[in-house]
Amino acid sequence: MGVKLEIFxxxxxxxxxxxxxxxxxxxxxxxxxxxxxxRELWPPEKFLGAE
Structure with missing residues (x-):
């Protein structure tokens, strides 16, 4: 069974x-x-200037 095991x-x-x-x-x-x-790391509103 050695060859079959090696192929597997x-x-x-x-x-x-x-x-x-x-x-x-x-x-x-x-x-x-x-x-x-x-979106979690960089929320879209952060870049729109709405703080």
Whole structure:
């Protein structure tokens, strides 16, 4: 079972980083969270001069 185990491990070792890279580059998945975080850090009214 040594060869089958090594093939399985190699598939996992190659699939995981590729999958993480693909997920992290899906902008539409994170767009709402990023926009919300930017609004928390820099509120829009701060730049409009309304204090």
């Amino acid at each position: 491990r190699m598939i996992i070792y190659l699939t995981f980083p590729v999958a993480m890279f693909w997920v992290s580059n899906q902008a539409e998945w994170f767009e709402d969270d990023v926009i919300q975080r930017k």
